[in-house]
Amino acid sequence: MTNPYVPLLFLLALGAGFAVLSVGTSLVVGPKRYNRAKLEAYECGIQPSPHAAGGGRVPIKYYLTAMLFIIFDIESVFLYPFAVAFNQLGLFALVEMVLFVLTVFVAYAYVWRRGGLEWD
Amino acid sequence: MPAVTVSFASALPAAFQATQVDYKAIAPMLVVFGGALLGVLVEAFAPRRLRYLVQVGVAVVALVVAFVVLVTVSVHDQGITLARAVVIDGPALFLQGTLLAITLLSVLTMAERFGGEGPDAFTPMGASVPGSPQEAAALRAGLATSEVFPLTLFSLGGMMLFPAAGDLLTMFIALEVLSLPLYLLCGLARRRRLLSQEAALKYFLLGAFSSAFFLFGAALLYGYSGSVYLSDIAKAVTTASGDLDGLLLPGVVLVLVGLLFKVAAVPFHSWTPDVYQGAPTPVTGFMAAATKIAAFGAILRLVYVGLEANRWDWRGGVIVVAALTMVVGSVLSVTQTDIKRLLAYSSIAHAGFVLVAVLAFDRLGVAGVLFYLVAYSFTTIAAFAIVSMVRQGGSEASHLSQWAGLGRNHPVVAFVFAFLLLAFAGIPLTSGFTAKFAAFAPALAHGGTYGVWLVVIGVLCSVITAFVYFRLIVLMYFTKPVEGVVAEQVSPLTTVAITVGTLATLVLGVVPAQVLELAKSSSLFLR
Numbered sequence: 001m002t003n004p005y006v007p008l009l010f011l012l013a014l015g016a017g018f019a020v021l022s023v024g025t026s027l028v029v030g031p032k033r034y035n036r037a038k039l040e041a042y043e044c045g046i047q048p049s050p051h052a053a054g055g056g057r058v059p060i061k062y063y064l065t066a067m068l069f070i071i072f073d074i075e076s077v078f079l080y081p082f083a084v085a086f087n088q089l090g091l092f093a094l095v096e097m098v099l100f101v102l103t104v105f106v107a108y109a110y111v112w113r114r115g116g117l118e119w120d
Numbered sequence: 121m122p123a124v125t126v127s128f129a130s131a132l133p134a135a136f137q138a139t140q141v142d143y144k145a146i147a148p149m150l151v152v153f154g155g156a157l158l159g160v161l162v163e164a165f166a167p168r169r170l171r172y173l174v175q176v177g178v179a180v181v182a183l184v185v186a187f188v189v190l191v192t193v194s195v196h197d198q199g200i201t202l203a204r205a206v207v208i209d210g211p212a213l214f215l216q217g218t219l220l221a222i223t224l225l226s227v228l229t230m231a232e233r234f235g236g237e238g239p240d241a242f243t244p245m246g247a248s249v250p251g252s253p254q255e256a257a258a259l260r261a262g263l264a265t266s267e268v269f270p271l272t273l274f275s276l277g278g279m280m281l282f283p284a285a286g287d288l289l290t291m292f293i294a295l296e297v298l299s300l301p302l303y304l305l306c307g308l309a310r311r312r313r314l315l316s317q318e319a320a321l322k323y324f325l326l327g328a329f330s331s332a333f334f335l336f337g338a339a340l341l342y343g344y345s346g347s348v349y350l351s352d353i354a355k356a357v358t359t360a361s362g363d364l365d366g367l368l369l370p371g372v373v374l375v376l377v378g379l380l381f382k383v384a385a386v387p388f389h390s391w392t393p394d395v396y397q398g399a400p401t402p403v404t405g406f407m408a409a410a411t412k413i414a415a416f417g418a419i420l421r422l423v424y425v426g427l428e429a430n431r432w433d434w435r436g437g438v439i440v441v442a443a444l445t446m447v448v449g450s451v452l453s454v455t456q457t458d459i460k461r462l463l464a465y466s467s468i469a470h471a472g473f474v475l476v477a478v479l480a481f482d483r484l485g486v487a488g489v490l491f492y493l494v495a496y497s498f499t500t501i502a503a504f505a506i507v508s509m510v511r512q513g514g515s516e517a518s519h520l521s522q523w524a525g526l527g528r529n530h531p532v533v534a535f536v537f538a539f540l541l542l543a544f545a546g547i548p549l550t551s552g553f554t555a556k557f558a559a560f561a562p563a564l565a566h567g568g569t570y571g572v573w574l575v576v577i578g579v580l581c582s583v584i585t586a587f588v589y590f591r592l593i594v595l596m597y598f599t600k601p602v603e604g605v606v607a608e609q610v611s612p613l614t615t616v617a618i619t620v621g622t623l624a625t626l627v628l629g630v631v632p633a634q635v636l637e638l639a640k641s642s643s644l645f646l647r
Contacts, residue, residue, distance in 0.1 A: 106157050113164035 064116055068108075075104050133475035136573045145208040148190040148216055149284075152277045155182025157272030163467065169264075172238050175269040176231045180274060183227065187220040204349055205290040207421070208643030212284035215417040216491050219410055225620055226406035227577020229505045230268055238264020241400035241508060242308045243316075250313030262432055265308055272406065275301040283592055287348040288375070290339040291418055295334065295382070298414060299327050302407060306399040311515040319398025326381070326391045334378025339402060340371030349645045350426035357429040372427055372434045379422065380499045382415035383471045386444040393456075396464035401516060404460060405504030408467050409497035416474055416493055420486060423478060425645050429456040431481060437569050443577050445472030450581040453588050457508055457520050463500075466544055469585055470496055476567075476574045477559035484562035486643035491558045491636055495543075495551035497630050502621025503540045505614050506533060512605045520592065525601030533607040536622055538593045543625045545586035551628030556582065558636060 082097050083087065111117060143150070155178055162174050177313070190213065200207050234240040242265040245258035278297030285291035307320030342348050344367040345356030357368070381388040396404045427434065449469030456462040474496075477488035510517050510526065517523065527534035541549035560578060563571040610618075628635060 103157065103284040106160050110160050 006094060061119060068116070071104060071107060075101065133510045135613065139203045140201065141210070142197060142199055142221060144193050144197040145199055145201050146194075146214040148194055148220065149277055149280050151182055151186040151189055152273055153315075154219075154278065155186075156270045156273035156277060156493040158182070158272065159267075159273060163267055163270065172231075172233075172264055172265040175266040176227070179227045179269040180224065180271055183213040183220055183276075187217065187224070187581050188215050190220065193374035195453045198477060198646070201288060201377075203476070203484040204286045206281070206284050206350075207286040207646050208284055209646035210644050211417065211420060211486060211490060214639065214642040215283045215413055215493070218490075218494050219276060219279050219413055221501045222409045222501060223272065223406070225404060225498075225501045225505075225617040226410065227269065227272060228617040229402040229405060229501070229508065230272065230400075232402070232416070232508070232611055232614045234608055234610070238266060239268060241310060242268055243313060245306050246304075250317070255313075256538045264431075268305060268308065268403075271301040271305055273282045275299075275305070275406075276410065281416035281420055282414040285418065285421065288350070288353075289348050292331070292335060292338060293420075294414075294575040295378070296332060298411070299331070300404075302411070303327065305403045305406075306395055307400065308403075312398070315398040316400065317398075319395045321521065321611050322391055322398075323395045323644065330378045330381035330388065333374045333381075335647065337371045337376070337378060338487070339376025340367045341375065341450040344368045344371055350422065353426045354429055354647070357427070368430065369433055373420065373437065375421075375440065376434070379415055379419045380441060383412055383474075384449040384468050385441050385471050385475060386468065387441075389448070389468050389471075392468055393461045393464040396467070397458055397460045397518070401460070401504055401508035404463075405501050405508075408463070408487060408504065412467070412471065412474075413493045413497055415491060416478070419478060420489060421645065424481075424486065425647055434567060435479065435570075438475065439574065442472050442475035442479060442574055445469070445475060446577055447472075451587075453585060456588075459518050459520055459523065461576060462520070462592075463503060466585055466588070467500070469581055470544075472581070473556060473559055473578055476563045476571075476578050479574065480562035480566045480571060482562050482566040482641070483643045485566065486645075487636070487639040488558040488560075488562050490639040490643060491632070492555040494635060494639075495555035495625070498621045498628070499540050499543045499551060500621075502618045502625065503537065504543070505618045505621070506537045506540070506607075509533070509608045509610050509614065510605065511608050512602070517602075517605045522602050522605050523592065524599040525597075526605065526607070528601050529605075531606040534596045536618065538596065540625060541589040541620060542631065545589045546582050546588075549626075549629045551632070553635070554629055554632040558632075559640075573588070 078100065079097070082093060086093075138642055159175055159178050162171060162178060170533050194208060195213060198208050198210070219589040230239055230241065232240055235281050238244065241338050243255070243258075244261075244265065244300065245255060246265055248255040248258060278294045278299070278301075281294035282291065283297060303320055303324040306323050308316045311317030341353055344364050345353045345355060345360070347356070377388060382392075384392040396408065399407065423431070446469055447469075449465050452463035453462055453469065456465055470492075474489055474492050477485050477492060479485075480488070507518070508516060510523065510530075512522055527538075540552070543552035546552040546556045556578075560575045563575050563635065565571075567574065
């Protein structure tokens with residue numbers, strides 16, 4: 001009887017091998033023609049700014065959006081198991097869940113009223 | 121190594137069982153969190169002119185209601201509730217009541233306006249760059265950071281849960297709930313903004329590290345005992361087969377590191393002077409008093425409920441920490457030139473004195489810790505309130521040289537501050553003396569040889585700190601006054617906070633019997 005963790009170890013080695021192989025291959029074989037767009041931050045994120053405009057401040061819009069996303073993300077994390085087991089949980093859990101959603105909604109109302117949802 | 125087999129069929133419960141919630145026992149916490157949520161809604165919907173008044177009102181009413189509910193309802197309804205996650209017993213209720221009273225005084229000092237539009241200690245606009253045109257514009261527009269009140273309530277909610285946590289995960293959640301608002305509050309000082317923001321960042325980074333230590337330790341303890349509940353860990357310590365003993369001690373040490381960071385015990389104290397100096401003074405007072413109460417409550421529960429059985433394994437390390445904390449805190453307070461840093465080092469020394477009582481492993485030791493926390497926190501709140509009112513040119517005169525001759529121009533303020541310093545030093549007829557007695561006596565009686573040594577170190581360190589305080593008193597009374605340093609006229613809010621804090625210091629020093637009795641009768645942990 002082999003240790004039940006041995007297949008996991010194989011999977012780990014396979015995954016690491018694939019990652020190294022594919023990145024390595026493109027590094028060795030692939031063409032390298034850099035231009036301005038290629039050197040910028042990938043797809044999203046803040047443009048690196050060399051000068052400290054406005055006292056070295058960076059726009060925090062992205063972080064704000066990300067934080068809001070996490071709030072709702074966590075909310076749905078709790079909603080899923082609740083929904084799956086709804087039949088067994090009964091009224092008590094429904095009331096608790098409504099209270100939980102209301103609590104999150106308070107945070108949402110604060111962000112909305114204080115301009116956190118406006119992009120500019 | 122045994123083969124790990126996981127059977128999913130048996131891992132799932134047949135049916136869910138509704139958790140029994142004892143609402144009466146946790147009502148004070150619910151009131152505090154409810155008040156905080158209400159505060160957030162006020163911040164969102166109330167017109168700007170009214171926010172300050174409404175926020176102070178909501179915070180004060182929530183605190184008073186929570187305290188009344190605690191002493192009238194929750195006291196008669198103690199027990200283990202919420203699937204054993206929350207334990208409302210004597211020590212928890214005693215500390216929660218103390219926290220509510222202390223936070224009420226803190227909120228009063230935070231609300232002090234000195235004739236301005238909003239809370240004086242806090243920046244009108246937290247997000248603005250220090251000294252920038254935006255900040256000046258926000259100041260002119262009369263903006264005010266009234267969010268500090270709901271933030272304080274959220275932090276208090278976490279603090280109330282901290283000593284009542286029945287398992288390590290709840291304890292961790294409470295730790296985070298109490299810490300996150302504090303990180304924010306630290307960065308909101310109106311004057312010396314850069315220092316304040318530096319303090320907030322330092323506190324956040326080091327706090328995040330200590331949380332990680334705590335969490336890793338909790339994981340190791342879970343691995344050892346198969347449970348995060350403190351009472352189950354205690355059971356596992358006495359009954360475990362011994363296969364996983366290697367996990368126990370590292371787990372205990374890491375969890376203790378996380379908690380000792382919060383009480384600022386040496387060598388986990390390095391954040392304290394910087395953060396206490398940079399944070400707005402009312403917040404410093406709140407942190408020094410309330411965070412210490414909550415964190416020592418958590419240490420007490422962890423140590424007395426969870427880890428008492430194997431205390432011979434880990435006690436040595438904590439004894440060294442307690443001795444170092446007293447020595448480093450008191451010796452370094454001698455060299456300080458800033459009043460807030462001086463009080464920070466003195467708070468480190470006081471944490472060491474409390475640790476001596478924690479290490480007694482006796483009911484009287486618990487009572488000593490409880491009493492010490494009450495006495496120390498009232499004195500601290502009043503002291504920091506006075507620090508916030510002694511000013512030169514509009515900002516706080518925090519350098520010690522600026523306090524010279526205060527006794528000539530402001531005899532009452534200087535007298536009250538001198539009295540509070542005597543209490544810190546532990547002079548008879550102040551609460552500091554009775555508290556030190558209550559903390560050291562059980563260590564002498566039950567602590568064995570180490571207890572005696574710790575008490576000797578504690579008394580020597582008290583003498584060192586007494587030198588620091590007497591030097592400050594001499595400075596206030598027997599030197600020439602500095603031009604322009606004044607004790608500002610304060611509103612009734614701060615006056616009430618200082619008066620209550622000072623009276624408590626006096627009463628607990630002269631007639632401490634009732635509070636000592638209460639501490640003794642509420643020193644038994646439910647397991």
